Amino acid sequence: MSKPQVLAVAKLHPFYLQALETLYTVHDRTHVTDPAAFAALAPQIVGVAGTGEASVPRSLLAQLPNAKVVSVFGVGYDGVDVPAAIAHGIPVTHTPGVLTDDVADLAMGLVLSVGRSIPQADQFVRAGQWPSGPMALGRKVSGARLGIVGLGRIGQAIARRASAFGMQIAYTARSEKPDSGFQFYPTAAALAAQVDFLVAITPGGAGTQHLINAEVLQALGPRGFLINVARGSVVDEAALIDALQKGSIAGAGLDVFANEPHVPEALWSLRNVVLTPHMASATTETRQAMADLAFANMQAGISGLPLRTPVPEFAALLK
Numbered sequence: 001m002s003k004p005q006v007l008a009v010a011k012l013h014p015f016y017l018q019a020l021e022t023l024y025t026v027h028d029r030t031h032v033t034d035p036a037a038f039a040a041l042a043p044q045i046v047g048v049a050g051t052g053e054a055s056v057p058r059s060l061l062a063q064l065p066n067a068k069v070v071s072v073f074g075v076g077y078d079g080v081d082v083p084a085a086i087a088h089g090i091p092v093t094h095t096p097g098v099l100t101d102d103v104a105d106l107a108m109g110l111v112l113s114v115g116r117s118i119p120q121a122d123q124f125v126r127a128g129q130w131p132s133g134p135m136a137l138g139r140k141v142s143g144a145r146l147g148i149v150g151l152g153r154i155g156q157a158i159a160r161r162a163s164a165f166g167m168q169i170a171y172t173a174r175s176e177k178p179d180s181g182f183q184f185y186p187t188a189a190a191l192a193a194q195v196d197f198l199v200a201i202t203p204g205g206a207g208t209q210h211l212i213n214a215e216v217l218q219a220l221g222p223r224g225f226l227i228n229v230a231r232g233s234v235v236d237e238a239a240l241i242d243a244l245q246k247g248s249i250a251g252a253g254l255d256v257f258a259n260e261p262h263v264p265e266a267l268w269s270l271r272n273v274v275l276t277p278h279m280a281s282a283t284t285e286t287r288q289a290m291a292d293l294a295f296a297n298m299q300a301g302i303s304g305l306p307l308r309t310p311v312p313e314f315a316a317l318l319k
């Protein structure tokens, strides 16, 4: 008997792909690479496998009459048209929690990297510049003021780490969290005006599009640093480049970009920027945990068993 058919809508991590291939035949982006073949294949697809960056639009869901689940390898699912998935009765799952520590670790790594110019210092030594003079002084991180845009699972994990550095923590989110004990500001601009390091860690999508805009960067000011580990769409990249070039903010640490994997060349040449390739969850341990959870969700969805981690919109419907 042939295996059930699954569509991969993005290049899958090998841990996830190998797990899927034990039970399913995985079609790698056939909807894009061979639309004619996909028209015949589509009615057989029972599961859709994606990543946090993958696009699952309404038009694709409409072609999948027998899909039973969309299993995203990632906590962010802003590429999935969830209202369309609800309309088509196709549950969406993601991988919350298992990557929280890694993403918070990288956020703190970027705070330290930009504040203390660690990558620049590495280049300084490798380029043989040490004998000809000291580097410019860095910015003290311990005790500095940290603003978190999005105090969810990962935002709270960043706050725990920053507390150990003696940082003064404030945040913004859709709703105030009185139990957190941290100062709440109702807008990103109001928060930015009060901090030295501003970390964005919200979901992407329409609700947060350009939440960090020119006004927020101006409020952050010439001694302030921006860290983005959320989604490229959360920051107005043109406004950010302008602010970095003019020195109207001190620097930035960026793991995510508007048009990945393409990073504007204007950022490559800036000395006050640290760039990483959307790698906040990219450790062997975490990618394995994400693969296990994404695979478990796929299996559950296809077999009609309870989903391990449906996205909140579906969790609410399933209650």
Ligand code: NAP
Pocket (backbone or CB within 6 Å): 075, 076, 077, 096, 097, 099, 103, 149, 150, 151, 152, 153, 154, 155, 172, 173, 174, 175, 176, 201, 202, 203, 204, 207, 208, 211, 229, 230, 231, 255, 256, 278, 279, 280, 281
């Ligand atoms: P979460 O627990 O759902 O937290 C999201 C937080 O964002 C919540 O505090 C939420 O506010 C806040 N938020 C949502 N919309 C907002 C808005 N318009 N303005 C201000 N705050 C807003 O999610 P999580 O597990 O922490 O993950 C957060 C995001 O991190 C993911 O969705 C993904 O985009 C990103 N991420 C990136 C990487 C990477 O590799 N760089 C890896 C994993 C995750 P409320 O609490 O008030 O609802």
Ligand code: 8YV
Pocket (backbone or CB within 6 Å): 051, 052, 053, 073, 074, 075, 076, 077, 099, 278, 279, 280, 281
């Ligand atoms: C991953 C992410 O890089 O979880 C998310 O939302 O952005 C990351 O963990 C991604 O999903 C894997 O491609």
